[in-house]
Amino acid sequence: MPKILIVGGGYAGFYTAWKLEKWLRPGEAEVTMVDPLPYMTYQPFLPEVAAGSIDPRHSVVAHRRHLKKTNVLTAKVTNVNHAEKKATITPPVGEPWVFDYDIVVVTAGAVSRTFPIPGVADQAIGLKTVEEAVAIRDKVLTNFDKAAQLPAGPERDRLLTFVVIGGGFAGIEVFAELRSFASSLLTKYPQIAFEDTHFHLIEAMGRIMPEVSEKTALWVIKNLAERGAEVHLNTQLTSAVDGKIELSTGESFESDLIVWTAGVMANPGVVRNTDLPIEERGRLRVRPDLRVGTEDEIIEGAWGAGDITAVPDLSGGGVGGFCVPNAQHAVRQGKLMAKNIVAVLRGEGPAEYNHKNLGAVAGLGVGVGAFQSGKFAITGFPAWVAHRGYHGLAMPSWERKIRVVAGWVLNVFLGRDIVSLEAVQTPRAVFEEFASRPKPPAAAPAAAPAAAVKAPRAPRKAPVKKPVEVAAAESGTETVAAP
Incomplete structure (x- = not known):
């Protein structure tokens, strides 16, 4: 059974896995999706979340709740070696490990693009x-x-x-x-x-x-x-x-x-750690049918969609000839990619992505x-x-x-x-402020300086009693004999 690895659980990745569950026959393929977050964020709602109009949890979709047939891994893919069809998966706890796949789907999205402006x-x-x-x-x-x-x-x-x-x-x-x-x-x-x-x-x-x-x-x-x-x-x-x-x-x-x-840029954690072709703006090079490659070359077993990719815009409405990075394209590309992956698995030809912006x-x-x-x-x-x-x-x-x-x-x-x-x-701040702590152990008395230490005295001998006459002679005193 071929193993399908989906790198990223955003719009394109989530919809690809969601639709693969719908269209794959039992036993036709095994799907694994890897993302460092356990949910997909519906980004068009973020401004309303920031303004208090939408509850934050309502703007995300839990992977495990809605992907019932997909192996969901909450981890990072830190390397994709497509020549050997191996991916390095780094979990939040434990050692990285190698995942062998037959088909890789790169949908790792984008991150904020900044400039070196002070502050x-x-x-x-x-x-x-x-x-x-x-x-x-x-x-x-x-x-x-x-x-x-x-x-x-x-x-x-x-x-x-x-x-x-x-x-x-x-x-x-x-x-x-x-x-x-x-x-x-x-x-x-x-x-x-x-x-x-x-x-x-x-x-x-x-x-x-x-x-x-x-x-x-x-x-x-x-x-x-x-x-x-x-x-x-x-x-x-x-x-x-x-x-x-x-x-x-x-x-x-x-x-x-x-x-x-x-602005945004393709997720550098993925595009900088793969042998798949990357175009001059740092995005994964993808054909109109969403297979990785160029017009003249197809990288077998590799697919891509969403903000991390440079997908040709066949409608003519894109920027520089490519689809703009937005949710409208990512969702539709994810759906089509799932359809195309199933078609190729069954020996059929994939369809090209052609979506005219609705507005x-x-x-x-x-x-x-x-x-x-x-x-x-x-x-x-x-x-x-x-x-x-x-x-x-x-x-x-x-x-x-x-x-x-x-x-x-x-x-x-x-x-x-x-x-x-x-x-x-800082959820533990209040607890830490008032939490009881064990008392420190009592400090041992400091040792005296070496120079102040006196040599131990020799044990005193019991005094020897002498006759009265001898004692008087040694002291030079006159002794009167007792009656």
Whole structure:
């Protein structure tokens, strides 16, 4: 029975395994999926997680709950030697071991791409994981708690100044969602006025959201400005040391929260440790049918999809001739790849991936959105409804759909939860503070210095009694004899 190894459990990897379970016959192949996390994150929901509109656990899909026939390993693949069809699997506990496979599917996704700007590595946070989204939410809430107790001044301004770097879809969505979140918090913090909160988005290019028309992008900028959020176009971040933001325009201010969304890159932990072909931008080279290789060469037994790959965009709508790294492509590629793998196993030919972008939809805070499909665009509340409707349906499994939609409905009546759980990052702090500890052993008395040690005295002899006359003669005294 051929062994199929799926490297990565994100969109493409999860959907590949999910559909292979559906389409493979019993005993036709053995599927193993390896990912360092035990869940798939639905990344379009991360801005709403950061704004408290979606429960963090509802934005992820547990691998083991929904992949019932797949061998799920929570570990890392640290090397793929396709020449020998061996992969090195490194678990979180224990020694690395070698996994022999017949077919490898590389879907390890992407990570945040940063530049060597001073302070970014130490001060900024990305938006690629649910853990990052939760940390952003807790930081906003904690900063409101702190600022409410401070008088007006530099420290209060720093706590209430929020910065997002990058004006793509992810950046604009989290920026707008955080502005909406902060505005909703003002009713709970009467000590803080709307004018006390400051939001800045830094974009190096001359426009935001390249997936939508310029008219729609300008509407978004205008809407954000009306809500008290400033967008800096044609502006670069030059420094973020100790939270002090310095821009290429000469402007500077301090911030306690810097969110980095300025691009992604193929997962370096995989592409740098494989003998599979990598193109000039560091992505796995993939054919239109999702087999690894070029037009002239096919690497047998190797497949790839998602953000880690350079998949040719046959629709003509991609950037540089390749599909853009987004969830819309990754999900569809995963489904097609599962179909193609089954087809090849049965001696049939694979189909090519050709998907024309249906459009782009963004949530910009509760009740506000933007939608673009071709030349057709809608903004405001109808676009927000379209955003939630599309992503609510796109969330994998009915179990997850119900949880997400139920949360949205409850928020209408109960509002967003505004409890910060920032202390969860140091969960043992309180326990350690009050925990009883054994008393240290009593210290032994210090030894005296060598120079002060006296030589031991010789034992004293018992005195010898002498006759009275002798004793008197030795002492020179006169003795009177006793009567």
